[in-house]
Amino acid sequence: xxxxxxxxxxxxxxxxxxxxxxxxxxxxxxxxxxxxxxxxxxxxxxxxxxxxxxxxxxxxxxxxxxxxxxxxxxxxxxxxxxxxxxxxxxxxxxxxxxxxxxxxxxxxxxxxxxxxxxxxxxxxxxxxxxxxxxxxxxxxxxxxxxxxxxxxxxxxxxxxxxxxxxxxxxxxxxxxxxxxxxxxxxxxxxxxxxxxxxxxxxxxxxxxxxxxxxxxxxxxxxxxxxxxxxxxxxxxxxxxxxxxxxxxxxxxxx
Amino acid sequence: xxxxxxxxxxxxxxxxxxxxxxxxxxxxxxxxxxxxxxxxxxxxxxxxxxxxxxxxxxxxxxxxxxxxxxxxxxxxxxxxxxxxxxxxxxxxxxxxxxxxxxxxxxxxxxxxxxxxxxxxxxxxxxxxxxxxxxxxxxxxxxxxx
Numbered sequence: 001x002x003x004x005x006x007x008x009x010x011x012x013x014x015x016x017x018x019x020x021x022x023x024x025x026x027x028x029x030x031x032x033x034x035x036x037x038x039x040x041x042x043x044x045x046x047x048x049x050x051x052x053x054x055x056x057x058x059x060x061x062x063x064x065x066x067x068x069x070x071x072x073x074x075x076x077x078x079x080x081x082x083x084x085x086x087x088x089x090x091x092x093x094x095x096x097x098x099x100x101x102x103x104x105x106x107x108x109x110x111x112x113x114x115x116x117x118x119x120x121x122x123x124x125x126x127x128x129x130x131x132x133x134x135x136x137x138x139x140x141x142x143x144x145x146x147x148x149x150x151x152x153x154x155x156x157x158x159x160x161x162x163x164x165x166x167x168x169x170x171x172x173x174x175x176x177x178x179x180x181x182x183x184x185x186x187x188x189x190x191x192x193x194x195x196x197x198x199x200x201x202x203x204x205x206x207x208x209x210x211x212x213x214x215x216x217x218x219x220x221x222x223x224x225x226x227x228x229x230x231x232x233x234x235x236x237x238x239x240x241x242x243x244x245x246x247x248x249x250x251x252x253x254x
Numbered sequence: 255x256x257x258x259x260x261x262x263x264x265x266x267x268x269x270x271x272x273x274x275x276x277x278x279x280x281x282x283x284x285x286x287x288x289x290x291x292x293x294x295x296x297x298x299x300x301x302x303x304x305x306x307x308x309x310x311x312x313x314x315x316x317x318x319x320x321x322x323x324x325x326x327x328x329x330x331x332x333x334x335x336x337x338x339x340x341x342x343x344x345x346x347x348x349x350x351x352x353x354x355x356x357x358x359x360x361x362x363x364x365x366x367x368x369x370x371x372x373x374x375x376x377x378x379x380x381x382x383x384x385x386x387x388x389x390x391x392x393x394x395x396x397x398x399x
Contacts, residue, residue: 171348172348175348208272208274209274210274214274214278215274215348240278243275244275244279
């Protein structure tokens with residue numbers, strides 16, 4: 001432990017109780033809450049706590065994580081009732097006088113412990129055609145030039161890491177999995193408002209659906225849940241406006 | 255594993271009139287009108303003049319003798335009732351599934367139509383002389399008919 005930066009910084013460890021909603025489809029009918037005591041430093045993250053449990057106490061604990069630094073979007077989970085990335089949630093930011101409750105994100109089929117089936121989420125993502133559609137040749141045959149202002153209007157929605165924290169915090173999505181969900185709309189926004197893209201009409205048409213943007217109730221759960229700080233509800237409102245106007249409001253080019 | 259569909263493949267979802275969009279727009283515009291209509295209604299009925307104590311049969315009869323208030327109240331009735339019913343419809347769609355959803359929607363539509371017809375009937379066919387009025391002006395006006 002000598003090379004532990006928390007120790008070097010003079011921080012001392014304390015015991016934190018985590019209560020995790022465990023589910024094993026092979027032996028259980030219903031998930032159960034199980035508690036674990038872990039020695040943690042204030043600078044540790046919830047992901048470190050999960051690692052300690054898995055490595056030192058119970059190897060059967062199942063969760064997803066890849067980069068562990070808030071970029072890959074694998075470890076979105078419900079921590080103390082709010083959707084967060086376990087790798088970006090510091091222990092010192094939680095009230096450790098109380099146990100920390102950790103469970104899988106809601107609204108998607110639970111597979112095991114903290115792992116859900118993400119396929120319905122990615123299915124609606126695919127449906128909005130999340131790729132640049134540009135058939136016309138660029139003017140000088142080289143580049144599709146974009147002004148700063150044109151880039152600015154969809155900058156926020158390029159930050160999405162597809163962690164599903166927003167979609168699985170949406171009460172409409174909880175009760176109706178047919179709803180596209182905030183993440184799909186955010187990623188549609190990213191291309192609808194891209195001046196180089198030519199298929200805004202197609203995407204707006206897809207989202208002008210019974211299960212499209214009109215199901216949004218502006219509860220702002222998604223905006224609060226987004227670990228990347230994307231103004232999700234605002235993006236959805238901009239897509240609504242673009243549907244009403246028939247086209248996105250993109251600033252004039254260079 | 256599912257792969258990304260070929261680009262520019264036609265979306266396979268619904269066709270036809272999109273009521274969700276018009277419903278959403280209706281909620282916005284009726285909402286704006288209702289702010290004026292409701293607060294105007296509350297101001298005249300509960301605040302101006304003798305306030306809430308002035309409300310009796312004669313007060314209502316007096317208001318409904320004026321075409322301005324008939325139009326006002328009719329607008330209020332239709333806009334507010336459809337606004338509310340549409341809100342209940344979205345709630346039902348959000349939280350009810352299968353047969354229950356259909357039953358709730360049919361009940362909701364039925365109640366809305368009955369209330370709209372009844373309300374409109376009262377507003378357009380109101381007769382101030384059926385009441386046992388104590389107001390002199392009303393008695394005179396009815397006697398003159």
